[in-house]
Amino acid sequence: MLSIENTLVSDDLFSEDFVCNISKCKGECCVAGEAGAPLEKEETLFLEKNYSKIKPFLNKKGIKSIEEQGVYVKGVDGDFETPLVKGKECAYTVFSETGIASCGIEKAHNQGAIDFQKPISCHLYPVRVTEYENMVAVNYHSWSICSDACSYGKIFKIPVYQFVKTALVRKFGKAWYQALEEYAQKTS
Numbered sequence: 001m002l003s004i005e006n007t008l009v010s011d012d013l014f015s016e017d018f019v020c021n022i023s024k025c026k027g028e029c030c031v032a033g034e035a036g037a038p039l040e041k042e043e044t045l046f047l048e049k050n051y052s053k054i055k056p057f058l059n060k061k062g063i064k065s066i067e068e069q070g071v072y073v074k075g076v077d078g079d080f081e082t083p084l085v086k087g088k089e090c091a092y093t094v095f096s097e098t099g100i101a102s103c104g105i106e107k108a109h110n111q112g113a114i115d116f117q118k119p120i121s122c123h124l125y126p127v128r129v130t131e132y133e134n135m136v137a138v139n140y141h142s143w144s145i146c147s148d149a150c151s152y153g154k155i156f157k158i159p160v161y162q163f164v165k166t167a168l169v170r171k172f173g174k175a176w177y178q179a180l181e182e183y184a185q186k187t188s
Contacts, residue, residue, distance in 0.1 A: 004179045007172065012140035013161040014184050017153030018126055020163075024148035027101030029125060031089040032145055035075050036082030038121040044080050046116050047071040053114050057107040058094060065091040082119070123167040126160060159184070 002009040039047070047054070051071045055063060062085060069083040069091070083091040094104045106118040117123060126146060130137040140160050142150075153163065161168065161180055169177045 002180070002183050004172075004176055004183075006134065007136045007138050007176070009138040009180065010140055012142075013127065013138065013180075014159050014187060016140050016142070016150065016160050017156075017158055018140075018146070018149050018160045018163045019152040019156055019158050020146075021148040021152040022100060024152075025145055026099055027093075028145040029122075029143070030093040030101040030103065032143075036073065036084050036090050037092075037119050039072050039080040039082060039119055040121075041080065043116075043119050044072045050114050050116070054092070054105055054108045057111070057113070058092060058104040061085045062089075062091040062093060062104065117170075120167065120171055124164055124171060127164050127168070129171065 001011060048071055051066070055066075058066070065083050065085045071083075072080050073083045075081045085091050085093075089101065090103075092104045093101050094107060095101055103118045103122060105114070105116065108114045109117045121129070126141045126143065126149070128139050128141045130139070153159075161184060165177065168180065
């Protein structure tokens with residue numbers, strides 16, 4: 001376990017390998033599960049303000065769900081999350097012609113419609129961040145739908161922390177990530 005500033009980082013971020021293999025999983029993380037993607041308070045405000053810019057990048061089922069439930073919902077635990085389409089995929093999920101799920105928010109970003117890539121919880125995945133009163137836990141989330149990503153990561157020898165580098169820097173900053181890398185180099 002590594003402590004950086006007010007975070008505790010699980011050793012799994014260094015010992016587990018991971019590289020998304022979208023051709024195998026087809027973006028199942030956008031579809032599976034019992035709840036939408038966790039959202040930070042600032043992200044809910046961004047979605048409220050920018051939904052009209054994101055809407056053209058969504059499918060009809062997602063738009064209907066968002067317009068019925070709102071751009072975000074409160075989950076059973078009281079935290080903010082994305083709404084779901086009939087209890088299944090995230091309402092912001094879009095599908096390619098070959099059935100691969102991806103993020104409509106990210107599509108809007110990639111087309112220059114918004115300056116927000118996607119919720120940080122999605123960008124960080126398979127890392128999950130849990131905020132407590134005086135600390136933040138940074139953990140690897142092992143999920144069976146990502147078994148191909150773990151195998152792929154082993155082939156390329158890319159640990160979780162390297163796979164999600166951009167997202168970790170986005171969440172915690174460059175200095176924080178540099179401390180993480182220094183720890184990884186000492187322990188490898």
